[in-house]
Amino acid sequence: MIPVALGQMRRRPAAFAGLACALFLAIATVTLFGSLFTADVTAPASARRAATGPGVAVIAGAFGEIAVLVAFFVVVNAAGFALRRQHRELALLRTIAATPRQARRLVRGQVVATALSVALPGWVVGWAAARRFLAELRRLGLAAPGVRVPGSPVPLLVALAATLAVGLAASAVAARRISRIAPAAALTASSTEHGRTGVPRLLAGVGALAGGGLLLRLAATRPAEEMDKAGQAALLAAVVLLVAVAFLGPFAVRVLVAVLGVPVRALAPGSGWLAHANLRGYARRLSSAVVPVALLVGLSGTMLIMTDTAGHAARATATGVTSATDVWLRQAEVTLLTCFAAVTTVNTLVAVTAERRREFALLRLVGAHRWQLTRMLAVEAALTAVVGVLLGAAVAGAASAAFSTASTGSPAPSVPVAASWCIVAGAAALTVLTVLATGLLAVRGPAAELVGGDRD
Structure with a gap:
């Protein structure tokens, strides 16, 4: 072989x-x-x-x-x-x-x-x-x-x-x-695509969710002088919670897509209805696309908010502002993790969209034009970005709240609003552009030939 x-x-x-x-x-x-x-x-x-x-x-x-x-x-x-x-x-x-x-x-x-x-x-x-x-x-x-x-x-x-x-x-x-x-x-x-999720996957997701909760509690109960340990526990909790999102994604995306589908169908009756039907019918495929977006937002958001919260905690306790060394180390870690998350986001979205060649070809054979497929993909990409951002923001919020509890005594962290919006906008732009670019390449060529088999 x-x-x-x-x-x-x-x-x-x-x-x-x-x-x-x-x-x-x-x-x-x-x-x-x-x-x-x-x-x-x-x-x-x-x-x-x-x-x-x-x-x-x-x-x-x-x-x-x-x-x-x-x-x-x-x-x-x-x-x-x-x-x-x-x-x-x-x-x-x-x-x-x-x-x-x-x-x-x-x-x-x-x-x-x-x-x-x-x-x-x-x-x-x-x-x-x-x-x-x-x-x-x-x-x-x-x-x-x-x-x-x-x-x-x-x-x-x-x-x-x-x-x-x-x-x-x-x-x-x-x-x-x-x-x-x-x-x-x-x-x-x-x-x-099978609609049922296996029991082992469900149990693994519940176990990861429980493990993430224990790590959040560990981070939140660290004393203020152990801020570094609290930060590592919170960041590890974010990773474990994102693993739980990967396992339990089909359940979460079905709920979110059902809620978000109402305004989408109202704003775009044609392409919006088709995009919503695709996403609901292929929840596991959507989950695969959503997880890397959540990873990108969750990791970068957690690091960004934790860094800002640590700086505010240092100034509030009169221990001095965050040193240039701490700033450099945190910036290096944010950059590294963001690069990893961005790479997996692009890889996954390209793979998920490219494997739909035959589906796009069938739609073209029954009368759909390329611009209609493009509109459908744009709506799907927007919904994918919104669901991924919501799940990632939930993970980042939980992890940064645990870290803030340990460092400041309050579960409300210091959130750099402008930088956070940059992360959201970057994740959304990366998602939409990747899906559209891959989709436009996937619909090229004779539809009848594409239905017969995949081409790279």
């Missing part, structure tokens, strides 16, 4: 672009923080004692635990979509006597081949980023001049192994459904 896997990758490179980007980011991220840990461990004891502050390893751990989790979340998301775009091909292979084990082996081969193809650039970028990050820490006095990023291959190998493990696990879960059902049913399932 390895030659078949490589043949599919050569024939449809666009289907694996999102997975390659996600694996690249994960390898670069783990290499970055692994190199920083190695630099601290291999540094002379005198050099470590000469530095002020918590030390390179502690800073790397505080940054890395959230960044690596988000990077792996991006890999899981991208692996699922890379497989979904191959459901039809996998189903056809099943009908010509390919066994479930061979189908899973094909998927594993694709993940391994994609990871190996981006490993070298990921290592280079991660190692260069570690050197730059360490140089900034030395400039701020948080690392001694004698601390250097070593040339050890250990962080590089650990990054590749960890990323491969996450990618293979995600692909195994995604391939489980298509490889276990009968070949004829697999071919039918490749173009349909």
Whole structure:
């Protein structure tokens, strides 16, 4: 099955672009923080004692635990979509006597081949980023001049192994459904969506929701002098709550779309009705598109509000304004997490929209014009953005309220209104532009040819 896997990758490179980007980011991220840990461990004891502050390893751990989790979340998301775009091909292979084990082996081969193809650039970028990050820490006095990023291959190998493990696990879960059902049913399932959500997914979502609640309580009960610990617990709670959104998304989006659909149908009777019907009928597909938007708004909003709240708390308690070092560290973390969230948003929206080629072609065959499809996509993108922003804002509000309770004693955080609106506007613009651009490409070509099969 390895030659078949490589043949599919050569024939449809666009289907694996999102997975390659996600694996690249994960390898670069783990290499970055692994190199920083190695630099601290291999540094002379005198050099470590000469530095002020918590030390390179502690800073790397505080940054890395959230960044690596988000990077792996991006890999899981991208692996699922890379497989979904191959459901039809996998189903056809099943009908010509390919066994479930061979189908899973094909998927594993694709993940391994994609990871190996981006490993070298990921290592280079991660190692260069570690050197730059360490140089900034030395400039701020948080690392001694004698601390250097070593040339050890250990962080590089650990990054590749960890990323491969996450990618293979995600692909195994995604391939489980298509490889276990009968070949004829697999071919039918490749173009349909099941309305029922499995019990394991529901239980996982409830468990993640409960875990996020416990982390919020942990953050809220930290004393004011442990503001950094409260911040890390609140940020981790935001990530866990976003995982809960990913599991329970179909339930949440059905409710929100039902509420938002009333004004949409009134404002746009034609395209609005069709867009609302599509979103309600394909709640799981909408959930897949909404989750990365919620991730973008939830993570960046949480970091932004927590940073502003920490500054106000420092001034209110007469402990001095937030130092330039704290500001730089928080800005670096906000930038890193926002980049990850933006990448997964674009990857997911492109994959979700591109896999609807046959649907768009069928609409064109029954009389829909391109401009009507464009209007429908614009309404769908706007609804997707609104639902994602609402869910992300709810997560950011809960996490920042817990942090504010620990740092100021009040659950009402300090919200930078202008910057928050910039996040909302940026997420909405990214969603609408990505969906429209991908949709316009998806409707190109003869409709009859597109109905017969997918083209990249």
